[in-house]
Amino acid sequence: MKKIAVIGMSNNPGGVESYLINFLKAVRSDYKVVFVNLDAEKSVAHECLITELGGQIFDLKGNLSLKGYFHRKTTAVQILNEIGADIVYVNALTTNWSFWVRAAHELGIQCVYHSHNAAEVSSSSLKMLISRLIRPLNRVTLHGAMRLAASEDAGYFMFGSKSKFTVVYNAVDPVKWKFDAHKRFQFRKHLKLSSNVHVILSVARLDIQKNSIRLIQILNKVVKNNSNVVCLLVGDGPLKADVQSKITELGLESKVLLLGNRSDVPDIMAAADLFILPSLFEGLPFVVVEAQAAGLPIVASNNAVPTIADITGEVTRLDLNDKDGVWAKKISHILMTEKVDRLAMNHSVKESAFSLKNYEFQINSIFARL
Secondary structure (H helix, E strand, O other), X not given: OXXXXXXXXXXXXXXXXXXXXXXXXXXOOOXXXXXXXXXXXXXXXXXXXXXXXXXXXXXXXXXXXXXXXXXXXXXXXXXXXXXXXXXXXXXXXXXXXXXXXXXXXXXXOEEEEEEOOOOOOOOOHHHHHHHHHHHHHHHHHHOOOEEEEOOHHHHHHHHOOOOOOEEOOOXXXXXXXXXXXXXXXXXXXXXXXXXXXXXXXXXXXXXXXXXXXXXXXXXXXXXXXXXXXXXXXXOOOOOHHHHHHHXXXXXXXXXXXXXXXXXXXXHHHXXXXXXXXXXXXXXXXXXXXXXXXXXXXXXXXXXXXXHHHOOOOOEEEEOXXXXXXXXXXXXXXXXXXXXXXXXXXXXXXXXXXXXXXXXXXXXXXXXXOO
């Protein structure tokens, strides 16, 4: 049985991490799957589930650390050798992991490079500049891999506008996200929310890409115009302290609740009435598909959600250049006037390109060619 070394499973239970669980489920009967933990000081997301599904975790320790910039290709060769990998599957937000392609080439094994982002984000302007300067060279390296992308925009960003790649849509389990009135009641009771309160939900990392501070500013406008609204934020990240400070500054402590990383997101979605995602950019934000499967109307930035991800017709795209008041007015209008059929939305997702059957067929067909 061939062994796949998977790169990209971080300690944050986000969209890429959810995708990789679906990948493991789809291929585990034909491949041994080993998730490389790039930060051995922390556990990877879904660690227990990975083990339950027959996957393995390889922690990078000692001389196998990739924290230094230089000699990463040499270290990657050592890692893949120690794992005994036949295939390396890189799930990336940037071209900067192209050294895995060079390592695979040196070992004579196959490499699959999967783009999950449509733009670059970095913790500093200097790193951003360096990344942009070396991107053309990295793209040349990536032509030595099988190229996959979460969306067309993600493929163009990673591989170039003239490059060939295959778009692979993640799968959603419709049963997991199907609206449940009892769960809605129980979670609202847990938060002491009455049945007539309108709940706005965001599930995203608290960071620059997700536009977390702007999100708070928009929600401030919403709750100032409608006192019968509560906002729930699920997720963690580097901007947590800044987000908390903005909430305090605007006096929103009773209106915007930070719930952190959660394992009960389907229950929280059942309790919500609308989903918001004002991201600066995305590849294809899978949480938008999950929210539609849960029967939630969505308000998102127009460059965050590709057309293919609007499965139900309940995704409203707004321009990030629009003022906070424009966003707030649209959100309030949807909350007050629109009634959606949550079960019908779930069925639409079940029958879409994001079905489990479609994903399993596509990903197994791709890996069968390696």
